[in-house]
Amino acid sequence: MKAFWQRMTELYRKYREQINYLIVGGLTTAVSLATYWLCTRTFLNPEEPVQLQAANVISWICAVTFAYFTNRRYVFFSRETNRIREAGRFFLSRVTTLLMEMGIMALGVSVLGLDDRIVKIVAQVIIIIANYVLSKLLVFRKKKE
Numbered sequence: 001m002k003a004f005w006q007r008m009t010e011l012y013r014k015y016r017e018q019i020n021y022l023i024v025g026g027l028t029t030a031v032s033l034a035t036y037w038l039c040t041r042t043f044l045n046p047e048e049p050v051q052l053q054a055a056n057v058i059s060w061i062c063a064v065t066f067a068y069f070t071n072r073r074y075v076f077f078s079r080e081t082n083r084i085r086e087a088g089r090f091f092l093s094r095v096t097t098l099l100m101e102m103g104i105m106a107l108g109v110s111v112l113g114l115d116d117r118i119v120k121i122v123a124q125v126i127i128i129i130a131n132y133v134l135s136k137l138l139v140f141r142k143k144k145e
Contacts, residue, residue, distance in 0.1 A: 017076070024071055064091060100126065
């Protein structure tokens with residue numbers, strides 16, 4: 001059993017960033033889905049295209065705010081002192097994936113008539129991958145020493 005835990009520790013150290021990103025990404029997805037479902041089950045109608053996108057944008061704002069702070073601290077261990085610039089890059093990179101998500105939602109729900117909850121979950125998988133790549137390459141780049 002000791003060998004098992006040593007191996008798990010080695011794997012975690014080797015893939016810490018990816019593992020932490022998946023955990024934070026899962027929590028961010030939970031924030032996004034919970035916010036979206038709260039909006040669409042209380043005051044916005046997902047059958048109306050504008051209200052569908054409003055719920056999506058509200059869930060995006062909540063999720064991206066949560067994601068910035070958790071990614072900064074627990075995934076990329078950022079030491080950037082200019083947090084305004086870093087947060088700006090983070091939010092701008094997320095606008096790209098927001099537009100992707102809006103397109104997926106519009107196509108899946110408004111054009112193909114699929115269940116909005118299912119399309120939202122599928123979109124989240126695509127968005128998590130895209131967000132990692134953008135964060136790694138554009139936002140939390142490690143400075144060369």
